Amino acid sequence: MTRAFTIAACLGLALLPQALPAQTPSEASSGASATASTGLVGNPENGRTLAFTCQGCHGVRGYRNVYPHYHVPLIGGQSEAYLVNALREYRQGTRKHPTMQSQAQSFSDQDIADLAAFLSGLKK
Amino acid sequence: MTDMTRISRLALALSGALLLAACGGGSHEGEAAGEAARRSSSAGLPEGRVAEGEQLAQTKGQATGQSCIDCHGPDGNEPLDPTYPRIGGQYADYLAHALLKYRDGDREHALMSQQAAGLSDQQIADLAAYFASRPGQLRDLEGVQ
Numbered sequence: 001m002t003r004a005f006t007i008a009a010c011l012g013l014a015l016l017p018q019a020l021p022a023q024t025p026s027e028a029s030s031g032a033s034a035t036a037s038t039g040l041v042g043n044p045e046n047g048r049t050l051a052f053t054c055q056g057c058h059g060v061r062g063y064r065n066v067y068p069h070y071h072v073p074l075i076g077g078q079s080e081a082y083l084v085n086a087l088r089e090y091r092q093g094t095r096k097h098p099t100m101q102s103q104a105q106s107f108s109d110q111d112i113a114d115l116a117a118f119l120s121g122l123k124k
Numbered sequence: 125m126t127d128m129t130r131i132s133r134l135a136l137a138l139s140g141a142l143l144l145a146a147c148g149g150g151s152h153e154g155e156a157a158g159e160a161a162r163r164s165s166s167a168g169l170p171e172g173r174v175a176e177g178e179q180l181a182q183t184k185g186q187a188t189g190q191s192c193i194d195c196h197g198p199d200g201n202e203p204l205d206p207t208y209p210r211i212g213g214q215y216a217d218y219l220a221h222a223l224l225k226y227r228d229g230d231r232e233h234a235l236m237s238q239q240a241a242g243l244s245d246q247q248i249a250d251l252a253a254y255f256a257s258r259p260g261q262l263r264d265l266e267g268v269q
Binding site: 059077079080082 | 203207209210213214215231232261262264265266267
């Protein structure tokens with residue numbers, strides 16, 4: 001019986017992070033001009049403002065996705081063009097993640113370029 | 125013996141049997157819980173092995189003729205193309221998740237879909253463990269203003 005309680009306790013602990021409410025970052029504010037063209041030059045300062053909304057998940061050290069259960073990726077210092085593609089794919093729905101698809105919906109191409117310029121420039 | 129007593133005894137016997145069954149199964153469940161705790165992600169992957177991952181990271185994929193480090197660079201930190209991500213020091217469970225998505229067709233990339241197609245769960249866990257173990261330039265956004 002003790003064992004059964006131990007197992008139950010372990011399971012409870014394992015499930016605890018998932019029981020925490022998912023953080024929904026506030027909607028991104030956008031002062032940047034939206035254009036449909038590609039190859040935009042990102043403005044890292046505007047990206048800094050937009051990136052406030054990323055903090056809810058990517059700014060919490062060791063934060064894990066609720067389901068499937070894995071760490072949200074480290075995105076500071078990531079390749080700029082990779083970040084642009086990732087956000088566009090989330091916006092199009094060709095890359096799937098409920099929170100990220102929802103986030104990306106609010107971003108214009110210029111917003112995405114700005115965010116990528118800011119995030120890729122972060123140093124460890 | 126009254127009917128009520130008979131029913132009570134029957135209920136007692138039944139609950140005893142259930143209790144035994146629950147305890148009997150307990151040890152097996154305990155092992156399963158321990159096993160789950162060692163896994164690198166919720167995807168049910170086996171534990172990743174860094175040394176095996178290092179070897180595999182340098183092995184050319186059949187479909188692409190490229191190895192991981194051919195494109196992502198040594199330690200996964202010097203991508204050959206600006207659209208390729210840095211993967212050195214990235215979380216192992218995230219890397220494993222990405223590879224699983226590519227393998228299962230839930231995420232697409234001209235090279236990565238082919239590269240991941242032939243990987244076993246163990247190989248994905250090994251690669252993820254290896255690149256996560258490398259020093260990297262990636263960081264989270266904690267404290268970023």
